[in-house]
Amino acid sequence: xxxxxxxxxxxxxxxxxxxxxxxxxxxxxxxxxxxxxxxxxxxxxxxxxxxxxxxxxxxxxxxxxxxxxxxxxxxxxxxxxxxxxxxxxxxxxxxxxxxxxxxxxxxxxxxxxxxxxxxxxxxxxxxxxxxxxxxxxxxxxxxxxxxxxxxxxxxxxxxxxxxxxxxxxxxxxxxxxxxxxxxxxxxxxxxxxxxxxxxxxxxxxxxxxxxxxxxxxxxxxxxxxxxxxxxxxxxxxxxxxxxxxxxxxxxxxxxxxxxxxxxxxxxxxxxxxxxxxxxxxxxxxxxxxxxxxxxxxxxxxxxxxxxxxxxxxxxxxxxxxxxxxxxxxxxxxxxxxxxxxxxxxxxxxxxxxxxxxxxxxxxxxxxxxxxxxxxxxxxxxxxxxxxxxxxxxxxxxxxxxxxxxxxxxxxxxxxxxxxxxxxxxxxxxxxxxxxxxxxxxxxxxxxxxxxxxxxxxxxxxxxxxxxxxxxxxxxxxxxxxxxxxxxxxxxxxxxxxxxxxxx
Numbered sequence: 226x227x228x229x230x231x232x233x234x235x236x237x238x239x240x241x242x243x244x245x246x247x248x249x250x251x252x253x254x255x256x257x258x259x260x261x262x263x264x265x266x267x268x269x270x271x272x273x274x275x276x277x278x279x280x281x282x283x284x285x286x287x288x289x290x291x292x293x294x295x296x297x298x299x300x301x302x303x304x305x306x307x308x309x310x311x312x313x314x315x316x317x318x319x320x321x322x323x324x325x326x327x328x329x330x331x332x333x334x335x336x337x338x339x340x341x342x343x344x345x346x347x348x349x350x351x352x353x354x355x356x357x358x359x360x361x362x363x364x365x366x367x368x369x370x371x372x373x374x375x376x377x378x379x380x381x382x383x384x385x386x387x388x389x390x391x392x393x394x395x396x397x398x399x400x401x402x403x404x405x406x407x408x409x410x411x412x413x414x415x416x417x418x419x420x421x422x423x424x425x426x427x428x429x430x431x432x433x434x435x436x437x438x439x440x441x442x443x444x445x446x447x448x449x450x451x452x453x454x455x456x457x458x459x460x461x462x463x464x465x466x467x468x469x470x471x472x473x474x475x476x477x478x479x480x481x482x483x484x485x486x487x488x489x490x491x492x493x494x495x496x497x498x499x500x501x502x503x504x505x506x507x508x509x510x511x512x513x514x515x516x517x518x519x520x521x522x523x524x525x526x527x528x529x530x531x532x533x534x535x536x537x538x539x540x541x542x543x544x545x546x547x548x549x550x551x552x553x554x555x556x557x558x559x560x561x562x563x564x565x566x567x568x569x570x571x572x573x574x575x576x577x578x579x580x581x582x583x584x585x586x587x588x589x590x591x592x593x594x595x596x597x598x599x600x601x602x603x604x605x606x607x608x609x610x611x612x613x614x615x616x617x618x619x620x621x622x623x624x625x626x627x628x629x630x631x632x633x634x635x636x637x638x639x640x641x642x643x644x645x646x647x648x649x650x651x652x653x654x655x656x657x658x659x660x661x662x663x664x665x666x667x668x669x670x671x672x673x674x675x676x677x678x679x680x681x682x683x684x685x686x687x688x689x690x691x692x693x694x695x696x697x698x699x700x701x702x703x704x705x706x707x708x709x710x711x712x713x714x715x716x717x718x719x720x721x722x723x724x725x726x727x728x
Contacts, residue, residue, distance in 0.1 A: 259419065271304065290360065419432070680699075
């Protein structure tokens with residue numbers, strides 16, 4: 226018996242067993258609570274399906290939904306309710322007109338609480354299941370009519386089920402009394418589900434383990450979604466749990482001048498922030514690092530928030546960089562994300578999957594502005610980014626982030642300051658010289674070694690990126706309107722002076 230109780234009952238919900246440190250302890254009663262629409266029934270059906278797939282007998286006792294509704298809900302998620310799952314329902318008395326169903330269908334509001342509890346016990350004794358779901362406690366709470374009587378009935382349920390090895394999941398839709406925490410002190414663990422409605426975009430769902438007796442679990446909130454196939458939970462990322470060993474080598478970028486600016490290149494397992502106003506070429510510099518990784522025989526993953534993939538493919542192809550073909554050949558994974566439909570936890574999970582299963586050693590997130598739109602709370606964004614970058618660094622992956630600053634020249638501001646998180650910060654700027662708008666690049670931070678302290682002009686042509694010599698003859702380039710201090714300073718030729726300028 227002791228050995229059996231040490232085993233865990235897997236929930237069948239992707240990610241939830243990780244949050245619960247292995248699943249639900251067998252032989253105990255658990256509470257799954259949340260307002261209507263948070264996914265309680267879907268999780269319960271997945272819990273029973275997992276048991277049925279392991280040959281366990283399962284019982285779903287419904288006090289609010291009909292068997293037809295439950296089967297319809299299960300079918301919508303592709304969940305098969307097989308012979309190992311029995312549904313016992315309590316429905317309105319109209320169904321009692323059917324003589325064939327009079328032995329199993331009852332109307333809960335016409336029964337005394339004791340009789341309802343007795344029928345639950347009888348259905349359990351008849352089937353002897355290993356997994357039980359009771360949906361929902363709100364009906365029992367209404368029948369009890371008082372907190373004391375309700376608590377006694379919950380205790381009676383707990384003591385009855387404790388005499389067996391059954392793992393019981395109680396559902397509570399929190400519609401009758403959201404302040405009543407009676408069950409919390411009685412059950413072995415409490416899983417709380419929430420649904421949030423942002424000002425724009427689809428609803429966001431998250432869960433939290435409020436208590437779990439004698440068991441460690443992942444605290445805090447964890448994002449989850451309901452999609453075809455059921456609920457998928459995205460456990461909160463803790464980078465400290467994912468440390469791996471790798472050699473910290475210096476990686477070349479493929480452009481000699483850029484390597485010189487970076488003090489030799491980028492160190493493996495580091496993060497780089499590309500900062501600048503819109504249109505300065507942040508995405509193209511990130512793609513240059515991707516191209517260098519592919520030439521080294523590594524794979525890369527690109528997550529695009531802002532740009533439509535078709536436009537990205539066409540404009541980079543004009544530079545000789547065929548991203549679409551690279552994607553088809555399996556060299557890169559490129560994915561367009563909708564910030565209005567994506568939670569931060571789901572995004573972090575997608576990145577982790579690409580690193581773990583696809584073995585991506587270069588990760589591009591373009592841009593943090595779009596990522597921030599998926600998560601309006603700036604403080605939480607910083608924490609999410611910190612854990613994600615630490616995780617990628619510990620996996621030996623190189624991460625490249627882009628941030629579009631407000632404004633074009635002069636004093637510019639960023640929507641969120643993540644410069645302290647990145648190991649290397651590359652600053653891109655517009656400046657005016659000789660009646661033309663030009664672009665400059667500089668490295669303002671590098672944790673992993675020395676870097677060039679100069680400012681270089683760069684151009685984007687149909688041959689790719691071209692960097693010039695340090696702009697030692699100018700002063701005030703970063704302000705946008707520099708002054709000549711050396712008339713011998715040479716600038717890169719514009720499209721009229723030589724070379725085709727790519728737009």
